Amino acid sequence: MINILHETSEKLLQTINDARQRFMNIPPELWDAKPAANVWSKKEILGHLVDSAANNHLRFVRGQQADTTFVTHGYDQDFFVNSQKYQDTPAAELIELWYAYNRQLAQVIKNVNPNKLKVMCVIGTHEPMTLSFVITDYVTHMQHHLEEIFKTN
Numbered sequence: 001m002i003n004i005l006h007e008t009s010e011k012l013l014q015t016i017n018d019a020r021q022r023f024m025n026i027p028p029e030l031w032d033a034k035p036a037a038n039v040w041s042k043k044e045i046l047g048h049l050v051d052s053a054a055n056n057h058l059r060f061v062r063g064q065q066a067d068t069t070f071v072t073h074g075y076d077q078d079f080f081v082n083s084q085k086y087q088d089t090p091a092a093e094l095i096e097l098w099y100a101y102n103r104q105l106a107q108v109i110k111n112v113n114p115n116k117l118k119v120m121c122v123i124g125t126h127e128p129m130t131l132s133f134v135i136t137d138y139v140t141h142m143q144h145h146l147e148e149i150f151k152t153n
């Protein structure tokens with residue numbers, strides 16, 4: 001059980017280190033470009049990943065305080081992205097924020113109490129899932145969006 005935490009933590013670090021390198025090759029106009037008014041730009045996708053980090057940070061920590069079940073709310077992704085005006089934030093600032101936040105999350109994940117991995121998390125209207133799944137799915141979700149960011153480069 002402890003292995004999955006170390007593996008996920010390492011995978012997260014490797015993913016963000018690789019991505020940060022590749023981000024250097026994306027020029028500002030590509031970060032800004034919106035394929036359509038209602039489709040996120042690369043900057044907005046990265047902003048969404050900051051929101052994912054912030055929301056999951058609390059799940060990872062608070063999930064460990066529960067005995068058997070942790071009930072929490074979901075979040076409205078478009079509202080988060082639009083209300084924070086990620087489109088107006090310089091890409092370099094978003095990259096730093098995203099990178100630093102995820103360094104800390106790698107630390108959080110590595111130190112999750114293995115006895116809590118089976119805590120059931122009820123997030124908004126989703127089916128209940130184990131804390132273990134919430135943690136591994138966090139990285140899978142990130143990789144999915146990173147592929148979107150790199151798709152057109």
Ligand code: NI
Nearest residue numbers: 048077141145
């Ligand atoms: Ni997403």
